[in-house]
Amino acid sequence: MEESCGSAVKPAVEATGVSLAYRHNRNRAGTIKGFAIDVVKGKTASEEVWALKDVNFSLSSGEVLGVIGRNGAGKSTLMKIVARVLPPTEGRIVVRGAVAPMIELGAGFNTEMSARENIVLYGTLLGRTPVQMRERVANILDWAELNEFVDVPIRTYSSGMLARLGFAVATDIEPDVLVIDEVLSVGDASFQLKSKERMIQLIDSGAAVLFVSHDLDAVEEVSDRVLWLDRGHTVMMGDPKEVVQAYVGSV
Amino acid sequence: MTSTYVYDSDQSRRPIVTELTNIWVYRGLLRLLVTRDLTVRYKRSTLGVWWTLLNPLLTMSVFWVVFSQVFRFEIPGVPFVVYLLSGIVFITFFAQGVIATGSSIVNSASVLSKVYVPAEVFSVAAAVAALVNFTISLLPLLVIQLFTGVGIPWTVILVPIPAFFLLLLVAGLGLLVASAAVFFYDVLDLTAVGVQLISYLTPTFYPITMIPDHFRWIIQANPLYSYLTVFRGFVYEGAFAPTWNFVMMIASAIVVLLLGVWVFTRSWKNLVVVL
Numbered sequence: 001m002e003e004s005c006g007s008a009v010k011p012a013v014e015a016t017g018v019s020l021a022y023r024h025n026r027n028r029a030g031t032i033k034g035f036a037i038d039v040v041k042g043k044t045a046s047e048e049v050w051a052l053k054d055v056n057f058s059l060s061s062g063e064v065l066g067v068i069g070r071n072g073a074g075k076s077t078l079m080k081i082v083a084r085v086l087p088p089t090e091g092r093i094v095v096r097g098a099v100a101p102m103i104e105l106g107a108g109f110n111t112e113m114s115a116r117e118n119i120v121l122y123g124t125l126l127g128r129t130p131v132q133m134r135e136r137v138a139n140i141l142d143w144a145e146l147n148e149f150v151d152v153p154i155r156t157y158s159s160g161m162l163a164r165l166g167f168a169v170a171t172d173i174e175p176d177v178l179v180i181d182e183v184l185s186v187g188d189a190s191f192q193l194k195s196k197e198r199m200i201q202l203i204d205s206g207a208a209v210l211f212v213s214h215d216l217d218a219v220e221e222v223s224d225r226v227l228w229l230d231r232g233h234t235v236m237m238g239d240p241k242e243v244v245q246a247y248v249g250s251v
Numbered sequence: 252m253t254s255t256y257v258y259d260s261d262q263s264r265r266p267i268v269t270e271l272t273n274i275w276v277y278r279g280l281l282r283l284l285v286t287r288d289l290t291v292r293y294k295r296s297t298l299g300v301w302w303t304l305l306n307p308l309l310t311m312s313v314f315w316v317v318f319s320q321v322f323r324f325e326i327p328g329v330p331f332v333v334y335l336l337s338g339i340v341f342i343t344f345f346a347q348g349v350i351a352t353g354s355s356i357v358n359s360a361s362v363l364s365k366v367y368v369p370a371e372v373f374s375v376a377a378a379v380a381a382l383v384n385f386t387i388s389l390l391p392l393l394v395i396q397l398f399t400g401v402g403i404p405w406t407v408i409l410v411p412i413p414a415f416f417l418l419l420l421v422a423g424l425g426l427l428v429a430s431a432a433v434f435f436y437d438v439l440d441l442t443a444v445g446v447q448l449i450s451y452l453t454p455t456f457y458p459i460t461m462i463p464d465h466f467r468w469i470i471q472a473n474p475l476y477s478y479l480t481v482f483r484g485f486v487y488e489g490a491f492a493p494t495w496n497f498v499m500m501i502a503s504a505i506v507v508l509l510l511g512v513w514v515f516t517r518s519w520k521n522l523v524v525v526l
Binding site: 031032033035080081083084085087088091092093094095096097099101103104107108110112113117120121124125126129130131153 | 259260280282287291294362364366435436
């Protein structure tokens with residue numbers, strides 16, 4: 001805590017010239033056999049595809065940056081770079097604090113295990129210790145309203161129940177940086193409302209949020225600034241209303 | 252606690268040291284993954300973890316019928332079942348370990364492409380799970396040693412030595428396979444064939460004396476032969492294997508592990524991008 005107080009000026013997320021290239025092999029079969037055939041045919045040349053090119057922004061605690069753009073604009077790639085999953089090919093990303101990547105919630109779930117076991121495993125994947133997670137199990141189940149289904153394997157869960165569980169664990173770790181990629185569109189109306197409340201709570205308590213969504217109304221409503229990406233490039237960044245309007249005008 | 256944590260992409264070059272400290276930092280996760288590997292496999296079966304004990308016994312029975320009753324193999328100085336079962340539990344550790352570690356990264360792709368976790372934790376967990384399975388399967392072996400009158404020599408407390416070096420070998424080979432499997436999926440199929448070949452080149456169910464003198468070096472050049480000789484010496488013979496077996500065992504384990512870690516750290520940056 002001392003650190004974050006003393007360096008209150010330092011933003012939670014800083015992206016400078018962040019770029020990411022996927023090396024894309026046109027004839028790539030993904031097997032040695034396929035590779036050998038490619039070599040024989042002389043088709044091993046791979047081409048680089050830049051999913052992101054020179055993206056710059058900084059995000060302070062308690063701030064929400066909305067990210068919009070068409071499919072394939074590089075939004076999810078940017079989320080993954082902030083979440084530390086993908087290292088940038090060029091440029092630099094600095095993230096101060098714990099990150100909760102809410103990209104496809106429950107990616108670490110094992111369907112044969114119970115909710116209890118999954119909470120501990122998923123939380124540990126997100127950087128907590130098993131001991132901390134075991135203490136949180138009851139709280140998380142309460143919030144997700146899954147108390148009656150604690151010890152059954154989660155393969156019996158509905159997709160809505162899984163989403164609730166994933167969201168509950170990811171937000172329970174009280175992250176400093178929250179990366180949200182289109183996850184609030186899952187679940188029923190009451191869950192959406194509840195998760196929105198939880199998010200606002202986290203923002204109020206000082207979390208920096210990166211929010212990706214195709215729901216432009218929601219983006220305009222919750223964001224302090226909006227970043228518009230197109231084919232990996234920054235088109236515009238600034239006031240939510242202006243950016244969203246410009247984006248709508250371009251479509 | 253975590254609020255002072257800073258991630259800076261410029262400073263994450265990950266030398267081998269980072270690789271090792273990651274295992275320590277993520278030891279809680281490692282433990283969970285090992286337990287998951289051990290329990291989930293048998294979760295839907297009635298016998299559950301008992302399969303770990305039953306599997307080597309069943310395999311042993313088949314081999315015993317074929318090679319002891321049909322082909323009349325005999326090992327001087329020790330009941331054939333003991334020779335056979337010690338070979339089977341040993342080679343199972345190797346084969347299962349390499350395949351599980353090798354497929355660990357591909358199998359955890361869905362997690363690794365969404366949450367930041369050092370990938371090697373998954374590989375090490377697979378190798379350790381194989382070690383735990385091996386340890387459990389020593390139980391039926393020791394019981395059979397008692398029943399057949401071979402007894403349990405004091406050297407049994409030294410069994411962790413060959414087990415440890417085999418773990419290093421398995422982890423090293425597994426990391427090599429795991430790095431390659433991300434780029435070429437059929438590496439895993441090739442590995443299965445390779446592992447089977449090496450297993451047959453290891454005297455698990457046949458006596459080494461059966462091999463003609465001028466071909467015997469092929470078996471002896473296989474590092475696994477040395478591990479197995481050391482292991483059998485400790486577990487039922489109550490004897491130390493020749494020194495060259497120890498040298499071969501330790502040297503091969505260290506070389507393969509370093510090679511595996513080196514290749515893995517060099518390819519990690521591309522790993523997730525490809526996943």
